Amino acid sequence: MKRLTRRRDVLRFLITTGGTAAMAPVLSACQPNKGKQNSVPLIISNWPLFIDTDQPGVAGSVRRFEQATGIDVIYREDLNDPDSFFSRIRLPLAMGQPVEQDILIVPNWLASRLIRLNWLEPLPWAQIGNASNLEDSLKKPLWDPKGLYSLPWMVGITGIAYNIKSTGRELNSVDDLFAKELHGRVSFLSMWRDTLGLLMLADGKNITAPTYKDTIPALQRLEQAKTSGQIRSFTGNDYQKDLLVGNLAACVAWAGDVAQLMGENPDLRFVVPKTGGVLTADVMVIPRKADGKREAAQWMNYVYDPINAARIDAATHFISPVKGVKKVFAASSSTAKLIEDPLMFPDKTMANRLHMLGPFSDQDEIAVERQFSKLIAS
Secondary structure (H helix, E strand, O other), rough: OOOOOOOHHHHHHHHHHHOOOOOOHHHHHOOHHHHOOOOEEEEEOOOOOOOOOOEEEEEHHHHHHHHOOOOEEEEEEOOOOHHHHHHHHHHHHHHOOOOOOOOEEEEEEHHHHHOOOOOOOOOHHHHHHHHHHHHHHHHOOOOOOOOOOOEEEEEEEEEEEEEEHOOOOOOOOHHHHHHHHHOOOOEOOOOHHHHHHHHHEEEEEEEOOOHHHHHHHHHHHHHHHHHHHEEEEEEHHHHHHHHHHHOOEEEEEEHHHHHHHHHOOOOEEEEEOOOOOEEEEEEEEEEEOOHHHHHHHHHHHHOHHHHHHHHHOOOOOEOOEEOOHHHHHHOOOOHHHHHHOOOOOOHHHHOOOOOEOOOOOOHHHHHHHHHHHHHOOO
16 A cells, blocks of 8 residues: 555645635635534544644644534544443443433444444434435445434444564565564454454455354464464554554554554555455444534534545545545545545455455354453453
């Protein structure tokens, strides 16, 4: 994969250009709103590195949303491990009380769990006109079969990241993570769906219809690697620092994160293993009894405008769920090169190597969680 960065010049183009008629209405709509709305602050929880941030002379999407709407935003990058995050919000939601957040941006499987528990508000679709820009393939998905409770934030790819100075060679397979020369310098994600999904693909399993039995070879392989000291750690989103400085030679990682980190270290690489990568989705949901439901709808409507979605996508390098982003990038030579990135716009060959982990039965999911939790805790 080519070296990618946040490309401040690209973001500046998306924000400041007035050269195309398609951009002009959006840009004018984003001018500061001098009259503050009588609204509560909008509180959002998201992953780190999952939005464009303020840069010198360039306002990020949170600031621009505040200027456009008059709504104050408290934006938190406090989601590192979904299971730990779920534990934090579980008690109040189970007791029928609201949590602080108005929007949670969580993995699709966690959204599915929250839907089953009846802990989410149906989205106010009538107030989210730009939801019509949702890619057709993501309408009424497996995790939200009726399409009532969620809007995808970004779609990502789980694969292998590595520091070529540390590995001394290119990597292209899951087997490389177990190579003796990388002993003690490898990490796997503590999110078992990503880790086991990648290993199950390497084992030739069909992960769209997984069973507990399918995970057993992968669990055994991980246990042996941990016992031998091959694995340095199981991580959440915090693998990034060790990868940057070379403490990790290789790890299971998300493509968008690594693409951004390449701007800080050109020795970083990301590869979809030859046996396939795991396609993931993080989605926006509104927790039950949220105070800022109206403000949440305005945020969702804002980020589903193709121009605004393109700005976020140019910074994060994930796969945008919003129709029209590719057209926005194609409007100028300054951004057209982004279309060539197969991790943002997978071609047919890449798409055929990407697979989304399907749901386990309740019994199998409990069994897998129990075994994986025991493995990483030991």
